[in-house]
Amino acid sequence: MSDKMAPFREVVSNRHEWIAGRKKETGRKLAGYFCDYVPEEVLYAAGYDTIRITGGVGNVEKADNHLQSNVCSFSRRCFEQALQGVFDYLDGLVVPHACDVITKMYDLWAYRMESPDFIHYVWVPHKVFDKNAQAVMVGEIKRLKKELENHLGTEISDDSLREAIKIYDETRRLMKRVYRLRASNPPVISGRDAFTVALASILAPREDFNRWARDYLAEMEGKESSLERRPRVLVTASMLEDLDLIGAIEDSGAWVVADDVCTGSRYFWDEVGEDLEKPIDALAKRYLNKLPCPRSVGSMAPRREHILSLGDDYAVDGVIFYILRCCDAQLFQYPLLNQRTREAGHKVLYIQGDQTAGINEAITNRVKAFTEILGE
Amino acid sequence: MSELKDSEEVKKANRMRGKKHLKTTQEISQIVKDYYAERAEKVGDPGQKIAWCGVAVPKQPMQAMDVLAYYPEQYGTVVATRGNPFRFISRAEEWGLSREMCGYARITIGYILEGFPEDAPLGGMKRPDMLITTTAVCDTRVKWWELMGEMLEVPVYVLEAPEMPPIGRKGATITGGDMETAGIQIGRKDAPHTMGFGGQNYAGYIKFLEDVCGKKMDAKRLAEIQKASGRVSKIRREINEYRKAIPTPMGSADAFAAMFPGMYMPGTPLADDFYSRLRAEVKERMDNKIGIVEDEKFRLVWSGIPFWYNLGLINYFEQKGGVVVIDTAYGCAAQSSGNPNREPEKWGMNGMVASVVKAVVDYNCDGAILSYTPTCRALYVNQMEIQHTLMEELGAPSLLLESDMVDPSSFNEAQTMSRIDAFIEVVAEKAKQRKWTPYMKEQL
Ligand code: SF4
Ligand code: SF4
Numbered sequence: 025m026s027d028k029m030a031p032f033r034e035v036v037s038n039r040h041e042w043i044a045g046r047k048k049e050t051g052r053k054l055a056g057y058f059c060d061y062v063p064e065e066v067l068y069a070a071g072y073d074t075i076r077i078t079g080g081v082g083n084v085e086k087a088d089n090h091l092q093s094n095v096c097s098f099s100r101r102c103f104e105q106a107l108q109g110v111f112d113y114l115d116g117l118v119v120p121h122a123c124d125v126i127t128k129m130y131d132l133w134a135y136r137m138e139s140p141d142f143i144h145y146v147w148v149p150h151k152v153f154d155k156n157a158q159a160v161m162v163g164e165i166k167r168l169k170k171e172l173e174n175h176l177g178t179e180i181s182d183d184s185l186r187e188a189i190k191i192y193d194e195t196r197r198l199m200k201r202v203y204r205l206r207a208s209n210p211p212v213i214s215g216r217d218a219f220t221v222a223l224a225s226i227l228a229p230r231e232d233f234n235r236w237a238r239d240y241l242a243e244m245e246g247k248e249s250s251l252e253r254r255p256r257v258l259v260t261a262s263m264l265e266d267l268d269l270i271g272a273i274e275d276s277g278a279w280v281v282a283d284d285v286c287t288g289s290r291y292f293w294d295e296v297g298e299d300l301e302k303p304i305d306a307l308a309k310r311y312l313n314k315l316p317c318p319r320s321v322g323s324m325a326p327r328r329e330h331i332l333s334l335g336d337d338y339a340v341d342g343v344i345f346y347i348l349r350c351c352d353a354q355l356f357q358y359p360l361l362n363q364r365t366r367e368a369g370h371k372v373l374y375i376q377g378d379q380t381a382g383i384n385e386a387i388t389n390r391v392k393a394f395t396e397i398l399g400e
Numbered sequence: 401m402s403e404l405k406d407s408e409e410v411k412k413a414n415r416m417r418g419k420k421h422l423k424t425t426q427e428i429s430q431i432v433k434d435y436y437a438e439r440a441e442k443v444g445d446p447g448q449k450i451a452w453c454g455v456a457v458p459k460q461p462m463q464a465m466d467v468l469a470y471y472p473e474q475y476g477t478v479v480a481t482r483g484n485p486f487r488f489i490s491r492a493e494e495w496g497l498s499r500e501m502c503g504y505a506r507i508t509i510g511y512i513l514e515g516f517p518e519d520a521p522l523g524g525m526k527r528p529d530m531l532i533t534t535t536a537v538c539d540t541r542v543k544w545w546e547l548m549g550e551m552l553e554v555p556v557y558v559l560e561a562p563e564m565p566p567i568g569r570k571g572a573t574i575t576g577g578d579m580e581t582a583g584i585q586i587g588r589k590d591a592p593h594t595m596g597f598g599g600q601n602y603a604g605y606i607k608f609l610e611d612v613c614g615k616k617m618d619a620k621r622l623a624e625i626q627k628a629s630g631r632v633s634k635i636r637r638e639i640n641e642y643r644k645a646i647p648t649p650m651g652s653a654d655a656f657a658a659m660f661p662g663m664y665m666p667g668t669p670l671a672d673d674f675y676s677r678l679r680a681e682v683k684e685r686m687d688n689k690i691g692i693v694e695d696e697k698f699r700l701v702w703s704g705i706p707f708w709y710n711l712g713l714i715n716y717f718e719q720k721g722g723v724v725v726i727d728t729a730y731g732c733a734a735q736s737s738g739n740p741n742r743e744p745e746k747w748g749m750n751g752m753v754a755s756v757v758k759a760v761v762d763y764n765c766d767g768a769i770l771s772y773t774p775t776c777r778a779l780y781v782n783q784m785e786i787q788h789t790l791m792e793e794l795g796a797p798s799l800l801l802e803s804d805m806v807d808p809s810s811f812n813e814a815q816t817m818s819r820i821d822a823f824i825e826v827v828a829e830k831a832k833q834r835k836w837t838p839y840m841k842e843q844l
Contacts, residue, residue: 135749163593356543359496
């Protein structure tokens with residue numbers, strides 16, 4: 025195992041302490057954001073490092089006073105941690121119009137919490153592929169920029185936006201290369217390692233991450249695999265913010281070689297690109313046309329294609345659907361997506377996720393049984 | 401997965417049918433039947449187009465295009481009140497929809513999977529040529545409609561309405577007009593592009609209808625229908641104004657039935673005639689101080705979807721001397737709004753919370769019933785906040801009541817009734833010592 029993995033592991037396993045400590049060292053502001061639809065580049069250009077809000081696994085007590093159990097455990101856990109003060113290190117928070125629940129996270133946070141002092145809502149159309157979507161998205165990015173400028177009393181230049189885009193695009197390219205290390209059979213790295221790097225990319229400041237990832241790739245690319253052959257699994261999920269599921273799958277004797285997860289491939293698959301004459305337009309285009317979250321209108325076809333083409337490229341044997349209880353966007357797509365995936369020749373396992381319980385023995389046993397079937 | 405329940409059990413669960421108090425509202429059952437019969441009759445006509453539509457999609461453009469509409473959510477209530485919901489719910493669940501998903505959606509998908517059975521309640525919804533929904537109120541329907549589009553291979557239009565949170569951190573501000581849309585704010589003045597996008601979506605909706613129907617929209621006809629439905633809305637606001645009176649001349653047991661023509665056939669002569677007569681009846685009752693109960697002891701707001709298979713629950717409060725005066729989920733604007741001696745400092749975190757707080761103020765109520773249907777996130781993600789805000793800002797107690805809106809197996813009667821009894825004691829006591837004076841337009 026490469027020790028170039030150490031920084032990624034440290035961030036992921038100890039995220040809040042690590043990030044708070046790192047913030048003290050860099051002296052930079054820190055902005056949190058939900059989901060895949062916040063143009064982080066604008067925050068970065070305004071002088072913030074960005075960190076994805078994660079909920080962790082555990083009980084929900086304080087947040088029960090605000091959200092009932094019919095709301096997904098991800099958001100309940102996020103708000104629980106907010107009430108416990110876990111996110112006190114934030115200087116800003118941006119919440120996108122993702123799903124009904126995330127939208128209410130904004131309402132609650134803005135109304136019930138005092139910090140951070142900058143909090144902003146970005147309205148992202150559901151109809152991301154609509155011909156009129158670009159204009160409204162540009163409008164919303166400009167509004168975010170203006171609010172940040174008012175708040176900070178500084179101007180955010182086009183050049184600083186271009187700079188930010190280049191840095192974030194580098195992360196995206198690096199991440200794709202890390203994921204490619206699993207295309208061979210057997211893979212060069214485990215799914216656990218690949219996903220650890222992916223999680224670090226949503227938590228750590230950009231400069232740190234890009235530097236670590238370059239070092240890591242320098243060591244790993246071109247290396248022969250030292251791993252054994254095992255059944256190959258793709259995970260598709262609402263949200264995966266730790267390594268427990270991937271760990272359970274790999275401990276059962278399979279490799280996780282690809283994913284369709286918003287903290288995994290959906291986060292970095294698409295770049296903004298080179299045409300940066302109008303950086304805000306370029307950002308709007310990227311965020312609208314990226315691999316869509318199931319919440320978006322018209323997301324079924326590209327999702328299906330993404331899963332099936334990863335299935336081919338990464339020689340996948342089985343697909344695991346991990347859907348958080350009460351995530352409507354995923355649940356409505358599941359029956360047909362399941363059908364199509366089976367028709368394409370993959371075996372499928374459905375797991376209901378719950379961040380108040382984590383990956384328990386029942387899930388581990390089902391995963392084991394599934395891996396055995398794949399190995400037959 | 402719920403097992404198939406036999407009809408005995410369905411009957412048992414359905415035993416608490418709602419009792420309506422007014423004469424005019426007794427007609428509703430027939431109006432609903434006729435609505436379905438008319439559609440069934442016209443289905444085969446050459447060129448006749450059928451749409452399945454989400455509630456809150458503007459109906460007038462469809463009326464102007466002679467499109468016959470069915471509303472799956474409404475049909476869910478039909479199945480829940482007149483049929484056996486398990487037949488469809490269990491079918492959908494066997495197919496892969498999970499129990500925690502919207503009950504209306506499970507009924508509709510189950511109905512499609514059953515192959516549009518003729519013996520479904522009221523003859524069922526006929527196969528659609530198009531599917532139309534909106535993002536207003538909930539995201540669930542967007543996914544649900546897209547799924548139906550794939551299953552039925554018909555075009556889907558999503559009318560996207562950018563819902564925005566209030567500006568700043570002090571929560572919502574709310575006007576009487578916002579009560580028409582249950583407090584939902586579409587667009588915001590500091591984000592004019594969102595309103596532009598909403599407008600483009602409305603234009604896109606008209607264009608979609610034109611494409612599917614193969615004819616142009618008759619703008620003059622649309623304007624006439626809009627004018628007529630404006631008149632209907634006005635009458636409904638007048639009726640709501642009267643409901644503020646103490647004792648209230650009409651409560652939600654009647655209103656949940658009476659909303660049908662206004663919601664599903666606005667701008668029709670039938671709706672106009674129905675509400676005109678209803679207004680006269682409500683006014684007469686008000687003038688003669690005829691209440692829903694003889695000695696009105698406390699007044700409540702109903703927030704959320706009622707339990708359709710169990711509307712009798714609303715009458716239960718009447719046995720205890722109270723009335724559910726008004727309900728907010730489908731909009732409840734009156735002619736006037738506010739009560740100068742009972743203005744809260746804040747209205748709550750968003751417009752939907754604010755609309756319930758405002759209904760308590762506007763309709764001179766002492767507390768609220770907050771229905772809680774775990775399968776619906778969109779409406780119920782606000783309920784706890786409504787409860788807190790009512791208490792913080794008005795000192796008004798409220799009761800969260802849990803059950804699915806269409807699945808009777810989710811209703812725990814013994815537990816629910818004892819919680820209701822306990823709540824009634826609290827709210828009746830509170831009502832005895834009102835620290836505010838009731839208020840309505842006549843007093844201006
Ligand atoms: S997991 Fe699903 S319901 Fe929860 S925040 Fe994400 S999209 Fe929304
Ligand atoms: S608002 Fe709730 S009940 Fe209505 S369609 Fe949406 S999820 Fe279903």
